[in-house]
Amino acid sequence: MGEMVSIPVEEYQRLLAIAEGVSDVLAYNRAIEALAAGEDELLPSAFAHRLIDGESPVRVWREYRGLTQVALAEMSGVNRVQITNIESGTKTGSVETLRKLADALRVSLDDLA
Missing domain, CATH: 1.10.260.40 (lambda repressor-like DNA-binding domains)
Structure with missing residues (x-):
């Protein structure tokens, strides 16, 4: 087994929230790029x-x-x-x-x- 680090649960939850936020930003950026490239379109x-x-x-x-x-x-x-x-x-x-x-x-x- 590799090295391990122990952190408080609150810190772990904060890091999870940051990771989810980064994931959302990346998904948003991919959607904007697909729109700009004409690969996708907005539907009312x-x-x-x-x-x-x-x-x-x-x-x-x-x-x-x-x-x-x-x-x-x-x-x-x-x-x-x-x-x-x-x-x-x-x-x-x-x-x-x-x-x-x-x-x-x-x-x-x-x-x-």
């Missing part, structure tokens, strides 16, 4: 809440991008009826279909799944 809270509440991600992202179902169908090559079915939850869509929609919406496949 109204749209984020819709996603959190379980609304169809395809619908939320489509509306956020200001697209109609017809426009998304044209951009993605996915039939408008398929988009309607995916948005309503009656169909899930194949991975290939979701990939086309994700590319057209400029989001990751994970954002739609």
